[in-house]
Amino acid sequence: MSGVSGAGTLRISRPWPLLLMVLAFAAGAVLSLENLSLILPVSRWWQTFLSTPGQDIRHIMVFDGWLPRLAISVLCGAVLGLAGTLFQQVLKNPLAEPMTLGVSAGAQLALTLFTLWAPAVMLYHPQWAALGGALAAAFIVLALSRPRQYEPSAVSVAGLVVTLFCGSVIMALQLLYTPYLHSLFIWGGGSLLQQDWRNVAVLGLQFLAGMCFAFLLLRPLTVLALGDGHSGSLGLGSGTIRIAGFTLAVALSAGVVSAVGVIGFVGLSAPALARLAGARRLRQRLIAAPLCGALVLWLTDQTVQRFSAMTGDIPTGAATALFGAPLMLLLLARFQPAASGVEPPYAGASLQRPGDPGIYRRFAALVLLLALAMALSLDFGRTPGGWHFTALHALPQVSLWRVPRAVAAMASGTMLAVAGVLIQRLTGNSLASPELLGVSAGAALGLVALLLYQGDALPILRLSVSTLGALAALLAILSFARLTRFSPQRILLAGIAVSALLQAVVAVVVAGGGDRAAALIAWLAGSTYSIGPAEARNALLLCLLLCLATPCCHRWLTILPLGEMTSTALGVATPKARLAVLGLIALLTAAATLVVGPVSFIGLTAPHFARLMGARRPTHQLLLAPPLGALMLVAADWLGRTLLMPRELPAGLVATLLGAPYLMWLLMRRR
Known part of the structure; x- marks a missing residue:
């Protein structure tokens, strides 16, 4: 296996990645059959599949629970693989994917807000709510990383900050509205549990539409990889194409979040596996990456189901990060970031002469301000009657838990x-x-x-x-x-x-x-x-x-x-x-x-x-x-x-x- 060049291009000439995928497919098939046998004994498979729907509880469990979950895992993996490929092509960043760009967190925050204050939207149009949040988060990340020309490190750090901020808001809402958002923590981890075929149908249509639009943008996106200068000389409006490809990827990511929650790192691993399998051109990656994503999430979910029988239900989206993050480290070890030309912030300051002699006065002022803040936190507070200072006779009682x-x-x-x-x-x-x-x-x-x-x-x-x-x-x-x-x-x-x-x-x-x-x-x-x-x-x-x-x-x-x-x-x-x-x-x-x-x-x-x-x-x-x-x-x-x-x-x-x-x-x- 060769290394990753500065542009993130991986060159492979060995057949072992394809062999590994075949083994993964075989493992997924075996696990799927074993998980099905836990719900329905093998001896009853033929009878149950021929029975009338709705008359057998096992028939309902298989056809309205297990099979939709199997289908949604394949579809979500395929959609995330396609979204990750588009993100990486548009941003020229092999580390870009919905989770590292903050897109998934923005969609999840929007769904949480609509769940609390506009539940009718969640009932009829959850996809539009997720899309609005995902677009807002994505464009904030782009605005934050624009001063660094969308370098991989700048985009990743901006995505992490947006993800942490959205996650903090979600956590605050969960603590404030626990009775209403009790199950949101597990769902936010990417739970693939399904009760019918509705999400499968919606996500399947989104995937087909996404593939059609992606292939319509195939040639412009291919030219875009040459750089803005070359694409401009060929008469291509690089800004318009970049926004179109980016918006399509965001819409696909939002569809997954609205259906099953946050699934991490599949959008990163699927394009990487496609390159390992020999898909070098964009056309090849647009086909291979969804297949790899479907395989990854299908295998992960079947493994999770196997262990969930012993440990309780584990969110599949959290489990994907257990191998997705090591894969990011592997890509990082072989990916050479472009030189930013920025001097380390302390390199020139370390041996400077002592700074402002007023530094000790500032330290004393900070200590006094800290003492004042401590005093206010112990004495000044809010009660149903409003803001007030605690009376001296009541101060010892409240200090027992405030101090x-x-x-x-x-x-x-x-x-x-x-x-x-x-x-x-x-x-x-x-x-x-x-x-x-x-x-x-x-x-x-x-x-x-x-x-x-x-x-x-x-x-x-x-x-x-x-x-x-x-x-x-x-x-x-x-x-x-x-x-x-x-x-x-x-x-x-x-x-x-x-x-x-x-x-x-x-x-x-x-x-x-x-x-x-x-x-x-x-x-x-x-x-x-x-x-x-x-x-x-x-x-x-x-x-x-x-x-x-x-x-x-x-x-x-x-x-x-x-x-x-x-x-x-x-x-x-x-x-x-x-x-x-x-x-x-x-x-x-x-x-x-x-x-x-x-x-x-x-x-x-x-x-x-x-x-x-x-x-x-x-x-x-x-x-x-x-x-x-x-x-x-x-x-x-x-x-x-x-x-x-x-x-x-x-x-x-x-x-x-x-x-x-x-x-x-x-x-x-x-x-």
């Missing part, structure tokens, strides 16, 4: 901010953070797995398992980044893949965990509701110990961004120094994740605000970022607790809803 939450939020915000500074300095990437690189998701995965099997685990065991998960995610990311000497683009893309993989595993674990898993959903959103004095004390102690260890990394943080050769020449043992910083990042992230969940954007925004306030050197950034992170999370916890009183939003969720728009603005400004 632990505020202290835990302050400690977690501080640790995430420090972890963000360390990871940005280590990677030389201003968009790196524990949330975007999958470190928080790794810590969450370890903790979720532990709590599902041992709910009364000791705090030290929880911290140890979370730290191992965070460290494993970091090492997986950096092992891929090492192939290109820690390229910022490679680190971001690897982090996106690892984050998607770990979040999919978390979704599968939660979906199969029963009542205990349902209780974890609020924690995954970053809730401090159950924090008590013991948890707050532990969080504060960990924060103090870990933050006191960060000054030991000052010299490494100053020298490591200059590059491995320069660091070695200056006497730094690069592997040991990098491993020590990674271990500290993992501990900080794991300790914070125990309190506020896996996503909050504090680790990204706090270092940026510190730089905006004049912090250029590592020591100055480590001085300003912690109080900023603590201030943001304390404010988020107070807002989530008071704005919708008596309802409540988790602090991590509020921080994500506030931080994602800032990150979008940051992406718009990046050159």
Whole structure:
């Protein structure tokens, strides 16, 4: 197998991919027959197929349940394979697909909103609702990545941000409207359960129409691959064709989401498998990719059904990410991103002279502001009678539950901010953070797995398992980044893949965990509701110990961004120094994740605000970022607790809803 060129073209001359697909088809057929036999004994197949519809319960189970699910898995795979091919052709990005572009998340958010406030639309026209959300998300991603000329890394990061933002809004709505959206969590993971043939008929028509339109655009899309300059010289309006192809792909993706929920990574894997099978021309890929997508999703769903008999129903869409994310890592290992010409943000700033001497005055002002925010969060609140300060005689009573939450939020915000500074300095990437690189998701995965099997685990065991998960995610990311000497683009893309993989595993674990898993959903959103004095004390102690260890990394943080050769020449043992910083990042992230969940954007925004306030050197950034992170999370916890009183939003969720728009603005400004 040859490598992937800069344009993402894969050249294959070996027959093993076709043999692998034949074996996959055989495995899918065997699994399908076995799953059918679990519903209907083999001895009754002939009798049931000849019986009159509606007279036998097994006939209903097979013909209105199992067969529609089989058909919808094949159709959804084919549609996603076609959509992924169109996305990759239009954007010239081999990593583009509905999930990485935020299209699926936008469609899911639109369906959630219409379910709550316009259920009639969901009853009669769910496809149009999904299409509107998908188009809005897709064009936001394009607008965010336009300053970087739609580079694969820029598009992927923009898609991840939009996905996280839409997911946060969906999670907030699920927490606020639990009685109405109780089953949305499982459906959002991509459940292929069917009760009739309606979705099969609708999606089948959409697929046929999509294939017809795709072949009508075949020649313009083929010319478009030559570049805007060549296509323009041939009289082709590249902008119009690009919008037409992109809109068609979005419409196909929205149709799948409206039918079965979010199915991840099939749109990525199907075109890649088509190239491996020898489909090099666009015409060949338009035929081969839907076939590969149908095969992938059919095999995955039959495997899920086989294991669901023992573990309970698992969303098929979450299961596809278990192999789709590793495939993205494989493609990433062989795909060479185009040079962006952007200097790493810390390369020139690391050895600068000390910055503004007023940095310590700003630190003192931030500490005072943090103290004021802590006081307000403890004393100022909202009741059915309105906003007011708590009376002095009632303050001891309310402090019993307000103080632990505020202290835990302050400690977690501080640790995430420090972890963000360390990871940005280590990677030389201003968009790196524990949330975007999958470190928080790794810590969450370890903790979720532990709590599902041992709910009364000791705090030290929880911290140890979370730290191992965070460290494993970091090492997986950096092992891929090492192939290109820690390229910022490679680190971001690897982090996106690892984050998607770990979040999919978390979704599968939660979906199969029963009542205990349902209780974890609020924690995954970053809730401090159950924090008590013991948890707050532990969080504060960990924060103090870990933050006191960060000054030991000052010299490494100053020298490591200059590059491995320069660091070695200056006497730094690069592997040991990098491993020590990674271990500290993992501990900080794991300790914070125990309190506020896996996503909050504090680790990204706090270092940026510190730089905006004049912090250029590592020591100055480590001085300003912690109080900023603590201030943001304390404010988020107070807002989530008071704005919708008596309802409540988790602090991590509020921080994500506030931080994602800032990150979008940051992406718009990046050159």
